[in-house]
Amino acid sequence: MRSGFWHRINWRNLAYGIAALAVLGALISLMGFISMKSSEQACSTVRVIVLGNEAFIEQKEILATLVEKYGELQGRTLESIPIHDMERDLRQIPYVFSATVTTDMNGMLTVRVRQREAVVRIIGNGGPDFYIDQEGLKMPVSLKYVPRVPVANGYIAEPYNGVLDTMHGQVVKDIFETARFINADSLWSSQVVQLYVNQQRDIELVPRVGKQQIILGNADSLDRKFEKLRLFYSKIVPKTGIGAYKSVNLKYAGQIVCERDEKFNPEDNIVTKDTI
Template identity: 25%
Template sequence: MRFNWNYLKLFLLIVCITGLYSFSDYRSNQKKINGISLEFVSENNLFLSKDVVNKLLIQNYGSLKNVPKEDIVLNTIEKVIETNDMVKNAQVYLTINGELKSKIAQRQPIGRIGGLTQFYLDEDGKKMPLSRNYSARVPIITGKITGKSLEDVYVILQFVNDDDFLRKNIIGIHIDDEEKYQLRFRVENFVVNLGDVNDLEEKFSNFKAFYAKAMKDQTLDNYKIVSLEFDNQVVCTKI
């Protein structure tokens, strides 16, 4: 029987490739971390500094520099960074040259709860602690703070943030005892009774139409209350 040398050559080639890959993988794992790079990916990175993140890593791992790559568990490092209350999420990876990189997204507040216990409401509707580094310019929420009213406030804040006019002008939301909502504006002296959170698009559309006409007529200073509680109406109380 004639021996097929091609099979032997193929077998030896596979053995060589596997050996080279194993050796390369071993050498790669033996390499050590030669540096750490932190990057904040959010537009507004005001609540957390790189020094704070580095301190957090040092507290948990000591110095990561010169640690063998095989000893690094990336998922664990991500979870450690995400323990900081200002971090939304973190992605950690290793580069070919042995640099440990982390991309960090900070949480973004959209409202601030006033009263004895103060905190932010973030873009996901979750409670977020105040920062020692920076005070965000977001609407202040006052009045009857409950789980239900915070859910409603979050709905209002989402709508406000998506509208350039409302975002620039609304500085406060007050919750009365019946869990109805009152808006305060940056410049105007009147307050806006919003009522509940139903039909927000229609209510704000009506309000902006009223505002544009009253500004044109120079009558904005004549009102102390503007109510949007009634169907498809803007009811005003004069001073």
């Protein structure tokens, strides 16, 4: 009877089970040791990393903000440093898109901050200037850094209270979409230097080369409208010269409406069918 009982035991599985328990026990002991060591580990170094293409904020400003609120960080135990509170406070800075704070076993505290990226600067009627970032949020203008983005001005009545805020009016939403389209194309980002909103609330493009009034209208069908503008520069301008027209209207579907400058005199208006 006894020999049969021992024969029925799967010794290999039993050995695996014992080994697994031993490994688990070792891991629990190691985790306990690490936890005890991390609670005693002092912060030896603070590293601040600012990510993004802009320069709204600097490393020293981030560090100064944290030290002002939480005191000197170096020399304190890592366990006593409220990293989640720090992340929350850094995200309150209008120019910060995201923030993470981490520590390691060597006592290094690492702060990673990603900046917001501006798409366009808005100069409104009477209110403060502001930028719109890639997420479509309004943020304040910096006194020390000016990003190279299109400027929009004219008849823009958009409220702004100096903090992160969403866009309200359709005109500003159309400006944002237009500026984002321009920034994504190297040709248009080089040629279009400014956006202007006229009294009819139409967006006009201010070109780097030429003095034409280029009427875009709203942000509908931007691909189509800019292809018509490309046709104007590539097909019409070589035949007439860059100064032949005082306005180019892209608002109407299927055509480009070009108004000649008076000094050229052949016709008051030319309508070129859109053959793109």
